[in-house]
Amino acid sequence: MNAFPTLALAIVLAAASTASTAAFAQDSHAGHGALGQQAAYAAPAPAAAAELTEGEVKKIDKDAGKITLRHGEIKNLGMAAMTMVLRVKDAAMLDQLKVGDKIRFAADRVNGAVTIMQMQPAQ
Numbered sequence: 001m002n003a004f005p006t007l008a009l010a011i012v013l014a015a016a017s018t019a020s021t022a023a024f025a026q027d028s029h030a031g032h033g034a035l036g037q038q039a040a041y042a043a044p045a046p047a048a049a050a051e052l053t054e055g056e057v058k059k060i061d062k063d064a065g066k067i068t069l070r071h072g073e074i075k076n077l078g079m080a081a082m083t084m085v086l087r088v089k090d091a092a093m094l095d096q097l098k099v100g101d102k103i104r105f106a107a108d109r110v111n112g113a114v115t116i117m118q119m120q121p122a123q
């Protein structure tokens with residue numbers, strides 16, 4: 001027995017494994033894109049936009065255009081209630097906002113990031 005064929009096989013396997021990981025990452029990414037397009041195509045926009053989710057502002061990062069919210073269920077994204085960081089479509093949306101505010105918002109996935117497309121103060 002000599003060690004060379006085993007070593008060569010290990011290298012081939014390692015290369016194959018790296019390649020398949022990369023392919024999987026690409027597929028996964030493409031899958032999200034296709035899903036997003038499909039959802040946008042299937043959902044009648046006005047009805048979907050009218051479905052607002054309740055949220056409470058926990059943290060605001062205006063420079064990054066991000067906000068931490070404790071939010072209710074986001075039905076159009078299939079997301080349960082939780083506390084998380086969301087992007088905002090326009091950082092100016094954060095101008096009037098302060099920690100502790102209650103809002104109602106509509107969110108969508110933009111380039112894979114959950115993004116608030118519109119918001120208003122909760123009544």
Ligand SMILES: [Cu+2]
Nearest residue numbers: 079080082084
């Ligand atoms: Cu969430």
